[in-house]
């Protein structure tokens with residue numbers, strides 16, 4: 001390991017994260033009763049300008065009055081380039097800060113954006129005498145945010161997670177896409193012709209680089225990487241495929257923009273029983289190897305070593321978190 005220690009953000013289950021517009025209070029109770037891990041009540045892009053003020057009031061009332069159980073509660077504030085943002089922070093943190101776990105900052109572009117919100121939240125928390133510190137989740141969804149993702153990830157002790165906001169990212173980078181979080185057949189590889197002249201088209205994942213870059217920035221700073229929205233909520237298979245790609249790269253969770261996507265996210269982002277059993281077997285085999293003075297052994301015909309222990313421990317820890325939820 002490097003001499004540089006990586007402090008891990010507080011461990012929270014974040015397999016699924018449900019977006020709920022602050023202007024739709026009729027949806028709040030259903031969200032509270034769902035199986036989702038994290039809920040973000042939205043003041044930003046799902047709320048029309050005329051409704052921002054009322055949405056803020058709805059959210060404050062809901063945070064204080066609804067029983068959200070053990071769910072992690074977040075509020076997505078408006079961007080730092082709008083005049084709504086300061087009131088979002090002041091009103092929500094002053095009036096409902098005790099039940100608020102996280103603030104989601106959209107379209108974050110630089111480390112200074114994080115610093116500005118940190119300064120405001122710190123003043124309000126101190127003035128109100130809150131004991132608990134509110135954490136930050138950042139949506140990486142602009143070219144600027146992606147360029148500065150490492151500085152953003154390191155910008156505050158409050159940082160807990162980075163989210164890939166694929167819809168705005170596509171707009172910001174002028175990517176050619178139509179469905180939020182979907183793929184584009186033009187991003188493909190045409191194979192060379194075989195002997196009989198056959199050629200195949202293999203679709204690629206146009207989001208791979210962006211997501212992988214964000215995962216690295218998150219993990220290098222002890223944060224959770226979370227994949228963002230998948231717009232076609234009728235397409236469960238498409239959602240599952242996108243969630244699996246994200247999970248394989250290291251993401252811990254994915255957004256749900258519709259309640260039907262919660263179960264899909266929880267399913268894909270939880271280790272399977274078979275994976276957990278295998279992880280326990282790896283730990284046992286390595287413990288025996290160590291007792292016998294060996295650093296590497298074979299299990300089921302494959303080599304395992306100390307790196308296998310670390311991978312297995314991650315899975316076992318996640319299974320414990322889910323069981324204790």
Ligand code: GLV
Nearest residue numbers: 165166167168228
């Ligand atoms: C989320 O905010 C996105 O733009 O995808």
Ligand code: MG
Nearest residue numbers: 141165167168
């Ligand atoms: Mg967005």
